[in-house]
Every structure is written in C-alpha cells, then in structure tokens.
Amino acid sequence: MGDHPCPAWQVCHRLRWVYALMRGPDGEIVRYKARLVAKGFSQVPGRDYDEVFAPVAAHTSIRTVMATAAKKGWVMDQLDIKTAFLNGILRKRVYMAQPEGYRTGAPGDACYLYKCVYGLKQAPRVWYQLLKSTLAEYGFVPSTADPCIFVRHLEGHLQCILLIYVDDMLAVTERQDEADAVKAQLKDRFELRDMGPATHFVGMKVERDIAALTLTLSLGAMTRKIVTDYGLDAAK
Secondary structure, eight states: OEEEETTSSSOOOOEEEEEEEEEEETTEEEEEEEEEEEGGGGOOOOOTSOOOOOOOOOOOHHHHHHHHHHHHOEEEEEEEEGGGGGOOOOEEEEEOOTTOOOOSSSEEEEEEEEEBTTTHHHHHHHHHHHHHHHHTTOOOOEEEOTTTTEEEEEEEEEEEEEEEEEEEEEEEEESHHHHHHHHHHHHHHHOEEEEEEEEEEEEEEEEETTTTTTTEEEOOOHHHHHHTTTTTTOOO
16 A cells, blocks of 8 residues: 555545454354445446455355365364454555555545455455465365366375365365465465364354264354344334
C-alpha cells in the first residue's frame, strides 16, 4: 500500500473498521477481531475488478473428508491462515481513502493498493487463485469432484488431503509427521495458525473417538445463536 494522489478519473473507495467476536465450538469468546474493510459496493465491474467467483468446499465434501479420516483413523488437523485476503496481489488499480487515525503524505492523498483488503469484491477470488498456485508448487492437485479439495501423492502414497474453506483448512494425513511437513511448507508462505486436531470447523463442533474410529458433529452453538437471534427462546 502506497500513498498517491487519487487521479480525477479514478474513484477513491471509502472504508470502515469492523469489529467481531470470534467464538469457539461452544459459543465461548476466544478472541476479539478488528478489521479494516473497504466499501466494495462502490466498485465498478471492468474498472475495479473483472471476475469475482471463488469456490468454497461443499458441506458434503467436508463431511466426506471427515468421515474418511474417522474411518481410517488418520490425523485431521485444523489450520487457519491469518488475514488470508491480504496476501492477494491486485491486478486492477484500486485507490482507497486513508484509514481513520492514519495520515501521511500531502492532503488529499489516498492509499494505492498493491494487495487486496477485505471488502473488495475480487478479494476472495484473488486469494483462492494465489492459494491454488501455491499448493500446485507443493505438488497438490485439486479434486475433480470439488475444487477446494487438494490431494498430494508421494511415490504412489496418498500423503495428504487438504480441504479449504476460504482461510480455514483441514489437513488429513495418515501420519502426524506428514501433517507437520505440510504445515511447515505453508508457514513458509503464509502466516499460519496451527490449531492441532480439529475440534470445530465452519460452525460444527467435532468430537472424535480415535480408538472406536467414530466422529460426531454437532451445531449446538449455531443453534443457540439462531434461537437467541430470532427470539425463539422466549416463544411459548
């Protein structure tokens, strides 16, 4: 991000701070998040962006991968890419107003974005393309059934299944050292949060009994939130 006068022909997009609570599998607060978000509704197709579509793993794919890991007793670790969208390189010229509390350069200077910020319409697609090309360098191939399931074979051996849901990942491997090797590669390119064995994923609480080769999924926290949000707990 650099400071430049915004050209008269170019729109300088506005922004806002967004604050959120990140919750655990039982609805407990695990951390507070503040994020600078562009007001992407002012973007114009063709001028500010082209394609915007970015896939996410289907819920049937998530359950299938989890069931496979449970049935075979494989490692299933959860990973989180911190501020994933900020890694994507923009191809279109995009200007954004300077954030509140940050002023530099001459009066009227705006931020010329080299990389994506949250809120830009093309940010999810740019992130997915970057992640896909990075995984290809590491030998991962997307599944023909779901573009967010990546598989790597090593010497004829299925070494890793990597399932992607935006910036959340499940790494499924036969052995822990194989999972650790994948994490080490990803940490070379991205700021990665290693959350260990999966306990919750996209709103689902995950409970495993490795000895019995079983896995239980529940949506207790999400259900309680829906009940509270819609006032169903007060309904008679």
